Amino acid sequence: MYLIINHSSMQPIYEQIVEQIKEKIINGEFSEEMMLPSVRTMAKDLKISALTVKKAYDALTEEGFVVTVHGKGSFVACANxxxxxxxxxxxxxxxxxxxxxxxxxxxxxxxxxxxxxxxxxxx
Missing domain, CATH: 1.10.287 (Helix Hairpins)
Structure with missing residues (x-):
């Protein structure tokens, strides 16, 4: 997954992740039920804390864009x-x-x- 993190931005990193993933879902780049990278994988790829990625995934889940299944991962929610x-x-x-x-x-x-x-x- 290709995301761009701007470390000098005033916007928190987790919000940057949320916005970019939401945009990809809205634009159809991410299809329904597509599996997102694990928290650890995303953190490693972006060279950021796993807690930051977890916070982003939690926000996406709360907004209904992502569904997280314990032990299986996070998936793009069925499009509403x-x-x-x-x-x-x-x-x-x-x-x-x-x-x-x-x-x-x-x-x-x-x-x-x-x-x-x-x-x-x-x-």
């Missing part, structure tokens, strides 16, 4: 289309919020932003 759609909506919402913030910092009014959004939407 509503959950995946909600995650994609959250991503779009975050990007729209960033665009609005950037527009406002450039002096655009809400009316300007709305007009710009409608133009882009039609395009």
């Amino acid at each position: 289309q509503n959950m995946l759609l909600e995650e994609k909506k959250k991503e779009v919402e975050a990007e729209l919020e960033a665009a609005i913030h950037k527009g406002r910092s450039c002096g655009l009014t809400d009316h300007d932003l709305t007009e710009l959004f409608e133009i882009v939407l039609e395009g």
